[in-house]
Every structure is written in C-alpha cells, then in structure tokens.
Amino acid sequence: MNRITSTVQHARPFLKWAGGKGQLLNQFQRFFPGELNGEGIIKRYYEPFLGSGAVFFWVMQNCKIEEAYVNEFNPEIYLCYAVIQKDVEKLIKSLRRLAKQYQKLDSIKQQKFFYSIREKYNRTRESINFKKYDSNKYALRAAMTIFLNRTCFNGLYRVNSKWYFNVPFGRYKNPNICDEVNLRAVSKLLKKVKITNDDFAIIQKNIQERSFVYFDPPYRPLNKTSNFISYSNNEFNDREQERLAEVFRKLARIKNVKMMLSNADPKNENKNDDFFDRLYGDFKIERLKAKRMINCNASKRGEINEILVMNY
Numbered sequence: 001m002n003r004i005t006s007t008v009q010h011a012r013p014f015l016k017w018a019g020g021k022g023q024l025l026n027q028f029q030r031f032f033p034g035e036l037n038g039e040g041i042i043k044r045y046y047e048p049f050l051g052s053g054a055v056f057f058w059v060m061q062n063c064k065i066e067e068a069y070v071n072e073f074n075p076e077i078y079l080c081y082a083v084i085q086k087d088v089e090k091l092i093k094s095l096r097r098l099a100k101q102y103q104k105l106d107s108i109k110q111q112k113f114f115y116s117i118r119e120k121y122n123r124t125r126e127s128i129n130f131k132k133y134d135s136n137k138y139a140l141r142a143a144m145t146i147f148l149n150r151t152c153f154n155g156l157y158r159v160n161s162k163w164y165f166n167v168p169f170g171r172y173k174n175p176n177i178c179d180e181v182n183l184r185a186v187s188k189l190l191k192k193v194k195i196t197n198d199d200f201a202i203i204q205k206n207i208q209e210r211s212f213v214y215f216d217p218p219y220r221p222l223n224k225t226s227n228f229i230s231y232s233n234n235e236f237n238d239r240e241q242e243r244l245a246e247v248f249r250k251l252a253r254i255k256n257v258k259m260m261l262s263n264a265d266p267k268n269e270n271k272n273d274d275f276f277d278r279l280y281g282d283f284k285i286e287r288l289k290a291k292r293m294i295n296c297n298a299s300k301r302g303e304i305n306e307i308l309v310m311n312y
Contacts, residue, residue: 011185012182012186014186016052017155024262024290027288036063036258037062040063041210042212045059045060045213045214046207049073049200049217050070051077059214061189070195071195071196071202072196073197073199074157077157078130081195082133084183084187085195086135088186091183098178099178101113115169122164146177150176151177152167153167155170200217204250207254207257209256212257214260215259220238220263248280252311258311259311260308261308261309261310262307262309280309283311285308286308287308290305
C-alpha cells in the first residue's frame with residue numbers, strides 16, 4: 001500500500017472548532033509514542049472522535065502512516081468529510097456560490113442571509129438520508145455546514161434535541177468561507193482513509209497491532225453552565241466517559257497499540273474532583289496548559305489545564 005504521507009503536505013482543518021487541538025499540537029508532539037515519530041513501527045492511525053481533525057492532519061502528514069480509520073458520530077460533520085473525500089469539486093462549487101452571495105451584502109444583510117441559510121439547513125434536515133450517499137444533496141448540505149461554521153459565533157457547532165443548529169451569527173468582517181486550495185488538499189489526504197459515522201466503540205472491530213489511537217471525546221463540562229459540548233443531540237455524560245474508559249482499557253491489552261486521550265481537567269473548577277484520575281488511574285496522566293477561548297464571562301478566558309492520558 002502506498003503511504004498516504006506523500007500525497008499532500010499542507011492540508012489543515014477546514015472547520016473552525018471550539019476546543020480544537022491546533023493550539024496543543026506542539027505540546028502533544030512531546031508525548032506521542034516514539035514508535036510513531038521514529039522508524040515507522042506504527043503503521044495505522046485511528047481516531048474515533050474526529051471533529052475538526054487537527055491531530056489527524058498533523059499525524060498523517062508527519063508520520064509514516066499507511067492506513068487510517070477515523071470516525072465521526074455527528075452525521076453532519078461526517079457528511080462534510082465524505083463529500084470532501086468523494087466530491088470536493090461539487091462542494092467547492094456550492095460553497096463558492098454561498099460565499100459570493102454573502103460577500104456582496106452589507107453587514108445587516110449578511111446577518112439576515114446567515115439566518116436564512118440556518119433556517120433552511122434546519123428545515124431540510126429530515127430530507128437527508130445520511131446512510132445513503134447522494135452526491136448532489138450531500139455537496140449542498142456540506143456547503144451549508146461549512147458556511148455556517150465559518151460565519152457563526154466562534155466556529156461553534158451546537159445543536160438542540162431536534163438536531164437543529166442553533167449558534168448565532170458571528171459578525172466577522174471577512175470570513176474565509178471557501179478555501180479551495182485547502183479543500184482540495186484535504187480531499188487528497190482523505191483518499192485512502194476509512195471514514196465511518198458510528199459510535200466510538202466501533203474502533204474495537206478492526207483494531208490491529210502497530211497502531212496509534214487518539215481519543216478526543218466531547219469534553220466533560222467544566223461547570224454546570226458549559227454547554228459548548230453539545231455538538232450532537234446526545235449528551236456525552238459521565239456514564240459515556242466511563243464507557244469510553246472501558247474501551248480504552250480493553251484496547252490497552254492488545255500488543256503494540258499505543259493510545260492517547262485528552263479531556264478537560266475538572267480540577268480547573270474543583271481541586272477535589274478526581275473523576276479522570278480515578279477513571280484512568282492505571283495509566284500515565286499528564287496535565288497541559290491550554291487557552292480557554294470561549295466563556296460568556298471574559299474574565300474567565302485564559303489558561304486552563306487539560307489532561308492527557310496514555311497507555312505507554
């Protein structure tokens with residue numbers, strides 16, 4: 001099999017993403033297993049919670065990975081990856097059209113246009129069969145997802161119980177809505193990547209030796225008012241965090257499977273909250289500094305700890 005790493009060198013996340021790992025990549029590199037960065041002993045990469053894929057893009061372009069398996073539970077985000085993989089030119093055509101319509105408007109009309117696209121996006125959701133690929137429908141749907149992501153508040157992806165996207169307008173002066181060069185680069189990178197839309201536990205079905213797994217689950221809320229994890233209509237509560245830990249422990253028994261997991265550190269809010277320390281007490285835990293960019297209270301934006309769990 002040809003190595004994916006040679007196909008493109010500069011693909012980067014095409015979505016803005018609250019909690020994205022781009023800011024932590026320099027720190028992460030110090031903790032990646034030596035088998036990943038060294039002689040290419042690790043050949044396979046798995047990521048069960050893909051999101052914007054910052055770690056995925058870095059690993060695929062800097063390490064000797066031959067096979068990659070990624071999963072995204074949110075069907076709208078999965079659909080974006082599927083379209084970029086299969087029909088990037090159709091996506092670019094639809095996105096270019098939206099960008100042109102938006103950019104010719106003044107700020108007041110841009111806001112109205114945003115909400116009209118958001119309303120259409122929510123109203124037409126039931127007509128999309130996420131399990132049956134439709135080239136034209138999917139390309140337009142993915143274009144709307146990316147448009148809303150690039151023009152909404154802080155690049156959030158948040159939905160209510162009906163899967164309706166409910167993030168407000170972002171008021172950016174000149175958002176980069178259609179980055180054609182990057183979308184084509186991402187498409188090339190995805191050509192030999194297996195992408196699924198399933199529960200994270202699907203990783204157990206095809207995991208093999210000589211693999212690296214990165215888990216970036218929805219973060220456990222730092223406090224009762226933290227709503228920014230609602231990127232799907234299913235709450236990723238403490239029971240789900242515990243179920244993930246069970247999968248982590250099971251995979252740790254497989255020879256030469258290296259795993260890294262990141263999450264918000266509950267000790268940021270409560271020094272006595274040992275939830276993750278207890279959950280992953282048998283593994284190595286590190287704490288890293290990250291910037292909290294989103295908070296309704298500006299005084300609470302700043303450096304916080306994130307935890308990193310490793311089985312090596």
